Amino acid sequence: MKIKEDTSMKFNAQKSKYLQNTIAYIILGVISVTVLLPVLYAVLGSFKSTREILTEGGLLPKIFTFENYIDAFKKGHFEKYTLNSIIIAVSDTFIGLFNITAVGFCFARSNFFGKKLLKTMILLTMFIALGPMTLYPVITVIRGMGLQNSIWGIVIGLVTGMGSGVFIFEAFFKSQGGEIDEAAVIDGCNFFQRYFFIALPLCKPLIATYSVLIFSSAWNSFFLPYILTFNRIQNQPLSVAIVSLMDMGGEGSTAWGLLFAGACLAIIPVLLVYSFTSRWFIKGITEGAVKF
Amino acid sequence: MSNSTINNKSDIATLNKFSNKNTFGLQAKKFLGDNLPPFILMAPALFLFLCFSIYPILFAIRYCLYDYNGFGTALFVGLQKFEKLFDLSSQNSFNYWSAWPRTILYGVTKLSIEIPLALLTAIIINTKIRGSSFFRGLFYMPQILPGMVMGVVFVNMLNPFNGIINDILMSLHIISERYSFLAHPGSAFTVGITIDVWQSFGINMLFFLAGLSGISRELYESAEVDGATVGESFLYITLPSLAKISRIIILLAMVATFKTTGSYFVLTSGGPNHSTELVYLYIYKIFFNSSISGTVDIGFGSAVAVVSAAILGMISILYTKLTKKFDED
Numbered sequence: 001m002k003i004k005e006d007t008s009m010k011f012n013a014q015k016s017k018y019l020q021n022t023i024a025y026i027i028l029g030v031i032s033v034t035v036l037l038p039v040l041y042a043v044l045g046s047f048k049s050t051r052e053i054l055t056e057g058g059l060l061p062k063i064f065t066f067e068n069y070i071d072a073f074k075k076g077h078f079e080k081y082t083l084n085s086i087i088i089a090v091s092d093t094f095i096g097l098f099n100i101t102a103v104g105f106c107f108a109r110s111n112f113f114g115k116k117l118l119k120t121m122i123l124l125t126m127f128i129a130l131g132p133m134t135l136y137p138v139i140t141v142i143r144g145m146g147l148q149n150s151i152w153g154i155v156i157g158l159v160t161g162m163g164s165g166v167f168i169f170e171a172f173f174k175s176q177g178g179e180i181d182e183a184a185v186i187d188g189c190n191f192f193q194r195y196f197f198i199a200l201p202l203c204k205p206l207i208a209t210y211s212v213l214i215f216s217s218a219w220n221s222f223f224l225p226y227i228l229t230f231n232r233i234q235n236q237p238l239s240v241a242i243v244s245l246m247d248m249g250g251e252g253s254t255a256w257g258l259l260f261a262g263a264c265l266a267i268i269p270v271l272l273v274y275s276f277t278s279r280w281f282i283k284g285i286t287e288g289a290v291k292f
Numbered sequence: 293m294s295n296s297t298i299n300n301k302s303d304i305a306t307l308n309k310f311s312n313k314n315t316f317g318l319q320a321k322k323f324l325g326d327n328l329p330p331f332i333l334m335a336p337a338l339f340l341f342l343c344f345s346i347y348p349i350l351f352a353i354r355y356c357l358y359d360y361n362g363f364g365t366a367l368f369v370g371l372q373k374f375e376k377l378f379d380l381s382s383q384n385s386f387n388y389w390s391a392w393p394r395t396i397l398y399g400v401t402k403l404s405i406e407i408p409l410a411l412l413t414a415i416i417i418n419t420k421i422r423g424s425s426f427f428r429g430l431f432y433m434p435q436i437l438p439g440m441v442m443g444v445v446f447v448n449m450l451n452p453f454n455g456i457i458n459d460i461l462m463s464l465h466i467i468s469e470r471y472s473f474l475a476h477p478g479s480a481f482t483v484g485i486t487i488d489v490w491q492s493f494g495i496n497m498l499f500f501l502a503g504l505s506g507i508s509r510e511l512y513e514s515a516e517v518d519g520a521t522v523g524e525s526f527l528y529i530t531l532p533s534l535a536k537i538s539r540i541i542i543l544l545a546m547v548a549t550f551k552t553t554g555s556y557f558v559l560t561s562g563g564p565n566h567s568t569e570l571v572y573l574y575i576y577k578i579f580f581n582s583s584i585s586g587t588v589d590i591g592f593g594s595a596v597a598v599v600s601a602a603i604l605g606m607i608s609i610l611y612t613k614l615t616k617k618f619d620e621d
Contacts, residue, residue, distance in 0.1 A: 021421060024416045024419070024421055025421075027412070027413075027416060028413070028416060028423075028427050031409075031413065031431065032427065032430055032431075034490065035430055035431060035433065035434060035490065036430070037456075038442060038445055038446060038449065038490075039433075039437070041445060041448075041449055041456060042442075042445045045445075045448070053448070054453075054454070055454060056454065057454045057455075057456060057459050058456070058459075059456065095336070098336070098337075099336060099337035099340065100337075102333045102334050102336075102337055103334050103337050105333070106330040106333060106334050110326065110329070110330045111326060112326060112327045112330040112331060113323075113326075113327050121341075121346070122341075125345045125346070125349070133348070133349070133352055133575070133597040133598075133600065133601050134344075134345075134348030134349060134351075134352065134597075135576070135579065135580075136348075136579040136580075136590065136593065137347065137348035137351035137352060138344050138348050140351065141343050141344060141347060141348070156340070156344075157344065159340055159344075190329070191329035191330070191333070192329060192332075192333065195333060212436075216436040219438065220436075220437070220438035220439060220440075220441075222438075222439070222440045223576070227580055238438075238441070239438045239440050239441050242440075242441050242444055243440050243441070243443075243444060243558060246444050246447070246558070256448060259444060259448075260445075260448075263441050263442075263444060263445055266438050266441045267437055267438065267441065267442075270436050270437060270438070271433070271436075271437070274429075274433060274436050275429075278429040278432070278433075279425070279429070282428060282429060282432060282498060285495075285498055286498050286499075286501060286502040286505075287502075
């Protein structure tokens with residue numbers, strides 16, 4: 001009798017576990033489809049002709065064509081926009097990484113004059129809505145530097161030198177400890193050698209996470225390059241080129257095929273970077289969030 | 293490098309000239325030795341920080357007191373621009389003040405969809421069911437996609453002629469005929485929120501996952517021994533443990549809300565009839581969309597920016613004060 005009850009309880013528990021899992025998978029499945037739909041729509045849409053996009057419905061292309069991609073490079077100058085995006089994203093990643101690691105390192109391992117003041121200023125600027133408030137003056141600064149017609153104006157304006165990253169690197173460099181510094185000083189390492197040869201190599205995972213973060217935010221940036229390239233189309237990165245392409249054609253006359261091909265050129269590189277790195281990238285973000 | 297050491301030595305020499313006490317020279321040497329290397333290392337970052345973070349704030353604070361159109365000379369007008377801003381009879385300032393409740397409604401609605409969704413997915417993924425790391429990666433993915441480009445894709449998906457969203461909603465019998473979502477104020481506003489939730493719930497899910505991983509399993513096990521149901525342990529263990537991280541999530545999301553034009557910049561550019569114009573979009577238009585006023589009124593724009601930053605600062609401080617009790621652990 002007792003055994004029977006036991007097995008039936010076990011059976012019930014198993015059944016409810018099974019039910020729970022099914023519900024969980026249904027929820028996850030619905031969300032997954034919703035998350036994926038726009039991306040699939042853009043990728044599959046890039047293989048449809050403009051006529052098909054405008055007249056037919058559905059997700060899959062009825063007639064598969066590479067015409068849009070050929071047009072994008074032949075007529076649309078998308079190779080230029082892609083190159084611009086690459087220049088901007090890659091240089092911003094290098095400059096941005098150097099900046100946040102350098103400031104984080106100095107916060108953690110030295111006592112310079114005005115450290116507290118600088119920390120407070122960074123925190124304050126993080127919480128003031130800098131974007132809307134300062135977009136115009138940022139552009140005046142770039143003009144003042146004489147970079148308004150150059151792609152380097154976009155690069156320099158987008159560098160995310162300060163922000164939460166500084167404090168996350170500070171926490172990381174602090175956790176490396178002071179003993180390592182003392183040992184290095186005895187061996188005759190100066191401040192810069194300690195930064196380049198000791199501290200940096202020890203935080204490779206965090207650097208990798210931040211390089212993906214900075215790369216994607218520079219690759220996706222919009223407003224600053226949009227304004228700086230109003231009359232210099234040849235400097236446009238992909239995201240700006242695509243939006244202006246949509247603005248140019250009115251309702252109905254937009255070259256949707258070309259636009260979808262361009263959208264894929266903008267989406268797929270970040271998607272590829274992300275899919276190869278997402279495992280430890282996400283780990284880095286979560287750990288950063290806990291530290292912060 | 294070599295240059296700086298020379299400077300370093302000559303500085304010390306000059307310092308020594310002025311004081312005969314050797315200790316002072318030593319102190320100065322130590323001071324420089326402590327400060328020069330960090331400042332050299334941080335020089336590029338500090339330069340950019342001053343140029344692109346500090347100077348722009350000072351610029352806005354200065355020019356809100358001037359009449360300036362970007363080219364001619366700036367004319368000091370005192371508080372005139374603020375008077376203009378608080379004069380509700382003018383269309384321009386009316387649009388500004390009606391952008392605030394709209395932005396708050398946008399933020400509150402977005403958060404009240406996003407937070408439960410993020411929490412739900414985080415809890416499911418935290419049970420480590422098969423494929424959980426795949427779903428975690430997938431749900432965060434929209435965050436790294438270019439938002440404006442996806443906005444363009446959404447415009448096509450939402451079109452009333454053959455848009456796929458109309459098709460899906462019709463086949464699910466949610467709507468009975470094709471609908472132009474972006475042409476009507478209410479639906480355009482809702483669609484924008486939905487797209488922004490699509491893009492950003494993943495990051496909040498990651499934050500919740502970080503919070504959940506901090507709760508020890510033993511707590512749940514002992515609650516189960518004491519006869520607590522799943523609902524009870526959620527209510528009395530999970531939620532209170534997440535209070536601290538939720539407070540940060542909400543603060544970050546709030547600040548982010550005022551830094552965004554939402555997806556509306558591409559979807560509707562604030563229309564129809566300003567019904568999707570968030571504060572950032574309004575400020576953007578003052579500075580960069582001369583169709584609003586003909587010429588750029590930098591003084592007025594700066595006044596708007598300063599007032600907006602002040603309001604946001606007050607909201608943030610108020611929020612931090614009000615929710616302080618959640619932080620006591």
